[in-house]
Amino acid sequence: MPSGIIGYGAYIPMYRIRASEIAKMWGKSPEAVPIKEKAVAGPDEDVATIAVEASLNALARAGIDPSEIGAVHVGTESKPYAVKSTGITVAEAIGASRMITCADYELACKAGTEALQTCLSHVESGFAKYGLAIGVDTAQGRPGDELEYTAASGGAAFIVGLDNLLAVCEGRCSWSSDTPDFWRREGQKYPVHAGRFTGAPAYFKHIINAAKALMEKLNFKPEDFTYAVFHQPNTKFPIKVAQILGFNMKQIEPGLLSPIIGNCYAGSSLLGLAAVLDVAKPDDRILVVSYGSGSGSDAFSFKVTELIEEKRDKAPLVKHYIERKVYIDYATYAKFRGKINLG
Amino acid sequence: MRKVAVIGVGCIKVGEHWKKSLRDLCFEAFKNALNDAGIESQMIDGLYIGNMSSGYYQRQEHLGSLVADSLGLIGVPAVKIESACSSAGFTFKEAVQAVASGMHEIVAAIGVEKMTEVKTPDATSALVMAADHDYEAEFGVTFVGLNALIKRRYMHDYNVKDEDIAYFSVHCHKYGANNPHAQYPFPIKLETVMKSPIVADPIRLFECAGIGDGAAVAILCPLEKARELIDEDRIVEVAGVGAATDTIRLADHDSLTSFKATILATKRAVSSAKITLKDIDLVEVHDAFSITGIISLEDMGFYKPGQAAKAAVEGELEKDGKLPTNMSGGLKSRGHPVGATGIYQIIEVVQQLRGEFGKNQVEDAQIGAAQNIGGVGGSVTVTILRRFR
Numbered sequence: 001m002p003s004g005i006i007g008y009g010a011y012i013p014m015y016r017i018r019a020s021e022i023a024k025m026w027g028k029s030p031e032a033v034p035i036k037e038k039a040v041a042g043p044d045e046d047v048a049t050i051a052v053e054a055s056l057n058a059l060a061r062a063g064i065d066p067s068e069i070g071a072v073h074v075g076t077e078s079k080p081y082a083v084k085s086t087g088i089t090v091a092e093a094i095g096a097s098r099m100i101t102c103a104d105y106e107l108a109c110k111a112g113t114e115a116l117q118t119c120l121s122h123v124e125s126g127f128a129k130y131g132l133a134i135g136v137d138t139a140q141g142r143p144g145d146e147l148e149y150t151a152a153s154g155g156a157a158f159i160v161g162l163d164n165l166l167a168v169c170e171g172r173c174s175w176s177s178d179t180p181d182f183w184r185r186e187g188q189k190y191p192v193h194a195g196r197f198t199g200a201p202a203y204f205k206h207i208i209n210a211a212k213a214l215m216e217k218l219n220f221k222p223e224d225f226t227y228a229v230f231h232q233p234n235t236k237f238p239i240k241v242a243q244i245l246g247f248n249m250k251q252i253e254p255g256l257l258s259p260i261i262g263n264c265y266a267g268s269s270l271l272g273l274a275a276v277l278d279v280a281k282p283d284d285r286i287l288v289v290s291y292g293s294g295s296g297s298d299a300f301s302f303k304v305t306e307l308i309e310e311k312r313d314k315a316p317l318v319k320h321y322i323e324r325k326v327y328i329d330y331a332t333y334a335k336f337r338g339k340i341n342l343g
Numbered sequence: 344m345r346k347v348a349v350i351g352v353g354c355i356k357v358g359e360h361w362k363k364s365l366r367d368l369c370f371e372a373f374k375n376a377l378n379d380a381g382i383e384s385q386m387i388d389g390l391y392i393g394n395m396s397s398g399y400y401q402r403q404e405h406l407g408s409l410v411a412d413s414l415g416l417i418g419v420p421a422v423k424i425e426s427a428c429s430s431a432g433f434t435f436k437e438a439v440q441a442v443a444s445g446m447h448e449i450v451a452a453i454g455v456e457k458m459t460e461v462k463t464p465d466a467t468s469a470l471v472m473a474a475d476h477d478y479e480a481e482f483g484v485t486f487v488g489l490n491a492l493i494k495r496r497y498m499h500d501y502n503v504k505d506e507d508i509a510y511f512s513v514h515c516h517k518y519g520a521n522n523p524h525a526q527y528p529f530p531i532k533l534e535t536v537m538k539s540p541i542v543a544d545p546i547r548l549f550e551c552a553g554i555g556d557g558a559a560v561a562i563l564c565p566l567e568k569a570r571e572l573i574d575e576d577r578i579v580e581v582a583g584v585g586a587a588t589d590t591i592r593l594a595d596h597d598s599l600t601s602f603k604a605t606i607l608a609t610k611r612a613v614s615s616a617k618i619t620l621k622d623i624d625l626v627e628v629h630d631a632f633s634i635t636g637i638i639s640l641e642d643m644g645f646y647k648p649g650q651a652a653k654a655a656v657e658g659e660l661e662k663d664g665k666l667p668t669n670m671s672g673g674l675k676s677r678g679h680p681v682g683a684t685g686i687y688q689i690i691e692v693v694q695q696l697r698g699e700f701g702k703n704q705v706e707d708a709q710i711g712a713a714q715n716i717g718g719v720g721g722s723v724t725v726t727i728l729r730r731f732r
Contacts, residue, residue, distance in 0.1 A: 032540035195462035
């Protein structure tokens with residue numbers, strides 16, 4: 001019996017900072033910024049609160065008793081605690097079973113899809129009736145670094161199971177290699193990246209290989225997909241990788257959120273998937289390919305069912321969170337994100 | 344002094360060679376040059392290696408030993424030559440002297456730079472070492488910043504429009520699009536240049552040469568020996584080499600809009616080649632920035648001060664124009680792997696004189712020149728090459 005998604009939910013904090021505001025701070029050209037604006041977690045928000053919000057939305061769409069969830073996996077690289085499970089906090093907050101397996105995942109920006117892979121496997125094996133997979137981050141970018149323009153906050157949650165599917169998982173695969181393009185060592189506040197090395201040998205190589213491997217496995221071509229979502233570290237990369245693989249703008253536009261919310265790291269490709277599910281029709285096919293530095297990509301093919309129509313409006317759409325915004329200046333942003341050193 | 348000829352050239356495509364080390368880059372270019380010359384590597388008895396910043400980028404100095412070893416030439420004398428962005432031009436000059444003097448018979452002049460192992464800000468730090476650390480870099484100016492001062496002054500003194508200077512990039516890309524070794528082999532529009540972000544006002548991103556990895560090799564021997572080794576049609580004679588220095592500090596130059604070292608090096612090269620400027624059929628100039636390409640054409644004497652930008656716009660630098668310039672795409676389009684650039688230019692002139700430059704071949708090219716600048720005009724070489732037959 002195929003596994004798939006029975007409920008999904010998103011959450012994006014309401015604060016926004018324009019990339020041009022960040023450029024102004026560092027004396028950079030406002031034309032050279034990689035996105036328009038990004039979402040910023042407020043002072044009372046963190047990965048756990050965002051994960052809970054997204055999970056409650058997923059539960060509303062799934063229409064299940066949370067105590068039937070037997071696995072909770074959170075993928076993130078901005079855990080509130082280095083040692084103390086965020087997954088357990090989320091499970092407790094939403095009323096999941098005490099008999100759960102729970103772990104936090106880290107593989108940079110693909111930790112969320114890694115959680116999704118695991119939850120799908122749990123339900124397929126019969127280990128859990130339902131699994132909750134969350135990709136979420138309040139991403140860190142060192143002040144003045146290129147990453148500061150894009151590192152954003154947000155997340156998406158997916159409840160998976162074997163029945164009442166709103167999207168069937170038709171297949172999935174991963175492609176990984178030891179590629180040091182981005183990392184954060186123990187004790188460091190901000191990650192380090194290898195500049196242009198994050199492009200061709202990292203992002204593009206892994207996404208292209210994972211996507212091609214999945215399409216070959218399923219005997220699909222780009223035109224067989226209604227939509228495609230690729231990890232979104234900026235505006236340029238997902239558009240370029242789509243072109244390389246043979247997808248057009250119409251296929252990727254509904255899931256392309258990075259220009260207006262930034263890169264939510266482990267939440268990035270999953271938020272894109274949530275946005276596509278918000279507009280998808282029954283029988284639409286969706287390709288999702290994540291990328292996590294270090295490096296690896298997970299590729300999924302989902303086919304939307306007729307249940308999407310009745311479940312969709314049981315929780316806020318991604319669009320709702322995108323339109324709900326309050327602009328902040330750099331000083332407020334620096335305060336919210338703990339960038340001010342109080343000595 | 345013996346007459347010297349270039350008997351083989353080889354390079355690799357300029358680009359981001361993530362999977363190749365500095366050794367690999369040298370080896371590939373050297374292999375290509377050997378194949379081009381049709382000689383065995385063991386015939387080489389001297390190596391000169393142009394490179395600016397291996398100590399910074401690779402934490403590796405002592406390239407003489409390293410490269411000789413990498414090329415299977417242990418025992419052959421080898422040494423690194425450093426003169427910022429003109430490292431390769433000076434390397435070629437040393438190689439010519441070695442053969443002309445009779446000290447060596449067959450030498451390889453190698454230029455190599457692997458810049459992509461560091462992030463852009465670190466590459467910027469490496470490049471500004473071409474300026475005066477105590478009196479310029481220490482105060483925070485970047486290499487682009489120094490050239491921006493030159494462009495601003497040039498626009499002011501000669502009342503030249505920004506877009507007429509920027510057009511030089513468009514010109515270079517038009518020809519680089521046909522160069523198989525170019526890093527950015529595509530045409531660009533003036534609008535693209537003018538809309539690109541400011542790097543250091545008034546220099547925009549598309550007026551700057553990029554960061555890339557590259558290696559280029561020229562093999563030299565006495566002219567008489569060349570006649571024994573290769574077909575006479577493929578022999579290119581080193582007609583003249585000129586080199587000069589100026590103050591490393593831009594502020595102490597006689598003029599902000601002219602490089603004295605280019606003027607001196609050109610005079611010396613032309614004089615040693617016993618030709619006049621009018622005899623030169625094509626030129627490769629060092630357009631690290633669009634403004635640098637323009638003032639180089641003026642300093643070499645091809646145009647009066649303030650006139651070269653207009654010449655580019657009016658088509659005089661085209662393949663069938665008055666002075667075909669940067670048929671390779673120049674530093675802007677072919678790329679600027681700093682310590683290798685001067686040899687790339689020489690290779691491109693050699694191939695023109697042999698009639699092997701494909702779509703960008705200048706008809707009946709007999710004499711060509713290559714100008715290579717170090718820093719903001721602190722050192723310059725001008726090499727004049729002549730078709731033997």
